[in-house]
Amino acid sequence: QVQLAESGGGLVQPGGSLRLSCVASGFTFSDYYMTWVRQVPGKGLEWVSYISDGSDYTNYLDSVRGRFITSRDNAKNSLYLQMDSLRVEDTAVYYCARAGRFPSSSLLYWGQGTLVTVSS
Amino acid sequence: NFVLTQPHSVSESPGKTVTISCTRNGDSIASKYVQWYQQRPGSAPITVIYEHNQRPSGVPDRFSGSIDSSSNSAFLTISGLKTEDEADYYCQSYESNNHGVFGGGTKLTVL
Numbered sequence: 001q002v003q004l005a006e007s008g009g010g011l012v013q014p015g016g017s018l019r020l021s022c023v024a025s026g027f028t029f030s031d032y033y034m035t036w037v038r039q040v041p042g043k044g045l046e047w048v049s050y051i052s053d054g055s056d057y058t059n060y061l062d063s064v065r066g067r068f069i070t071s072r073d074n075a076k077n078s079l080y081l082q083m084d085s086l087r088v089e090d091t092a093v094y095y096c097a098r099a100g101r102f103p104s105s106s107l108l109y110w111g112q113g114t115l116v117t118v119s120s
Numbered sequence: 121n122f123v124l125t126q127p128h129s130v131s132e133s134p135g136k137t138v139t140i141s142c143t144r145n146g147d148s149i150a151s152k153y154v155q156w157y158q159q160r161p162g163s164a165p166i167t168v169i170y171e172h173n174q175r176p177s178g179v180p181d182r183f184s185g186s187i188d189s190s191s192n193s194a195f196l197t198i199s200g201l202k203t204e205d206e207a208d209y210y211c212q213s214y215e216s217n218n219h220g221v222f223g224g225g226t227k228l229t230v231l
Binding site: 035037044045046047050059095103104105106107108110111112113 | 152153155157159164165166167170171176210212213214217218219220221222223224225
């Protein structure tokens with residue numbers, strides 16, 4: 001069955017960096033767009049970014065563009081989110097989700113999330 | 121940018137039917153697919169409806185989705201309510217530039 005497992009969250013100071021990973025299994029990873037979604041504890045969901053199956057296209061939430069980079073390694077069935085210049089307002093649980101085979105497709109499968117806390 | 125507006129909360133009794141709305145301002149609701157996600161406390165979201173009205177395998181047929189162009193809204197209907205349906209529900213769609221947008225979420229109470 002489809003499984004997504006995020007890792008790499010933790011406590012980081014404002015201005016710092018963190019790299020999240022998401023390992024996928026149970027499907028042909030290289031066939032699908034992948035997405036990052038975040039959720040401030042107790043608040044709603046917020047779409048962060050997506051990357052196309054072959055890494056040709058990426059798209060970002062305006063507030064993270066230029067600070068976050070989404071990448072993937074299809075040979076390792078892995079998705080990454082490099083987060084630089086972190087701000088307090090980036091504190092959230094970050095989920096990876098499998099999208100479909102086009103940009104505006106549904107997020108059918110989700111990981112369990114990893115918590116990122118930005119605080120001094 | 122567009123906004124998806126959901127009621128903050130709804131409540132209904134077990135066995136009844138509830139409908140949650142998701143209203144899009146701006147572009148037509150039909151211009152991009154709408155999804156619905158269920159999130160129980162302490163858990164990750166799961167998809168209950170995708171592409172307006174499709175149900176993933178494993179989701180009971182008590183869950184259904186629809187759109188209405190006249191109100192520019194999408195709707196999630198849950199029939200035969202069970203206590204296990206108590207959760208937050210989020211609608212989601214995309215802008216023309218393929219940025220994802222989520223509604224603010226609706227807390228469903230089954231009492």
